[in-house]
Amino acid sequence: MAYVRGRFQPLDFATLATWGQALGQNAVFRLSFTANSSTIRVRADKSTPLYSDLYSDPSFEKGGRPLLAKWGQTPLVYVGFLVIAVVLSGCGLRGSDRGNVSGYPDDDLGVPVEVYKVTEQRDLHVHLFQPDIAGRDQGAVLFFHGGGYGTTRVEQFERQAQAAADAGMTGVVVEYRVRPEGASRDDSVDDGVDAVAFITENAARLGIDPALIAIAGSSAGGDLAIRATAASDHVTAVALFNPAANANTADFVGDQPVIVFHSREDTIVSFGSAEGFCNAVQNCVLVAFDEGDHGFFNDDPAFTETTAQTIDFLTNLGW
Numbered sequence: 001m002a003y004v005r006g007r008f009q010p011l012d013f014a015t016l017a018t019w020g021q022a023l024g025q026n027a028v029f030r031l032s033f034t035a036n037s038s039t040i041r042v043r044a045d046k047s048t049p050l051y052s053d054l055y056s057d058p059s060f061e062k063g064g065r066p067l068l069a070k071w072g073q074t075p076l077v078y079v080g081f082l083v084i085a086v087v088l089s090g091c092g093l094r095g096s097d098r099g100n101v102s103g104y105p106d107d108d109l110g111v112p113v114e115v116y117k118v119t120e121q122r123d124l125h126v127h128l129f130q131p132d133i134a135g136r137d138q139g140a141v142l143f144f145h146g147g148g149y150g151t152t153r154v155e156q157f158e159r160q161a162q163a164a165a166d167a168g169m170t171g172v173v174v175e176y177r178v179r180p181e182g183a184s185r186d187d188s189v190d191d192g193v194d195a196v197a198f199i200t201e202n203a204a205r206l207g208i209d210p211a212l213i214a215i216a217g218s219s220a221g222g223d224l225a226i227r228a229t230a231a232s233d234h235v236t237a238v239a240l241f242n243p244a245a246n247a248n249t250a251d252f253v254g255d256q257p258v259i260v261f262h263s264r265e266d267t268i269v270s271f272g273s274a275e276g277f278c279n280a281v282q283n284c285v286l287v288a289f290d291e292g293d294h295g296f297f298n299d300d301p302a303f304t305e306t307t308a309q310t311i312d313f314l315t316n317l318g319w
Contacts, residue, residue: 139212146219
């Protein structure tokens with residue numbers, strides 16, 4: 001059996017948020033701590049979707065010595081294993097049911113729905129929150145939920161999409177495939193790119209200006225949004241909520257205006273990771289919140305503040 005071996009070092013919470021559940025399901029891994037650094041070393045079967053994902057991640061160092069059967073050779077490894085077990089169980093958003101995969105019609109948000117892609121796993125839909133305005137095409141913003149690429153939470157951005165519609169834009173809640181369905185991260189990103197293409201190709205029919213397409217996402221959905229931006233010629237603005245991002249993922253974004261909302265108290269994706277990402281992006285504004293853990297923007301007062309600032313951000317760009 002063939003394997004990919006390598007490591008993430010230094011290990012940060014952005015890496016855990018992106019890779020946590022996938023490593024737990026598809027790989028042998030060992031977390032270790034020393035006084036100055038932390039490392040996760042991974043062995044993944046080449047037959048799993050995780051194999052190609054690891055090889056496409058610039059922060060993953062390929063190679064290294066094989067994982068040993070003796071777990072106690074690295075200081076604090078037992079403590080490390082306990083820590084990663086806790087993080088793996090909690091790196092999805094609050095209230096999510098890990099492993100629960102759903103979409104329309106089980107997730108019916110009460111707005112028009114269209115199939116944008118047919119896959120072997122299931123049909124994927126866009127939920128269209130449309131403005132009550134006629135006479136000119138409007139900008140659109142596509143929302144991608146979080147969940148560590150391991151669960152679906154289609155309703156997460158329902159309120160933000162409605163707020164976009166109330167402001168004269170089209171809010172689009174996007175379904176995408178996740179790992180329990182056998183989908184890799186590349187599959188999820190491909191879904192995001194195809195959703196953008198669907199909205200752009202059908203812009204005239206939907207009353208959307210194809211030059212005003214924004215993409216938004218939280219946690220792993222933020223990672224998806226960043227990577228889909230690089231693969232699409234149509235994304236002209238990006239809004240991110242506690243994204244699983246760091247300086248290594250900044251290269252996926254060009255000169256599009258970006259706004260990032262992040263809490264200084266986030267224990268899943270550190271504020272420093274978001275800061276590093278934003279500093280490395282050409283045109284990025286980082287909005288810091290002093291309180292709230294991962295997923296802080298789901299609750300007031302942060303929900304109201306982040307939603308209003310997202311609308312203002314897009315309105316000022318012409319949406």
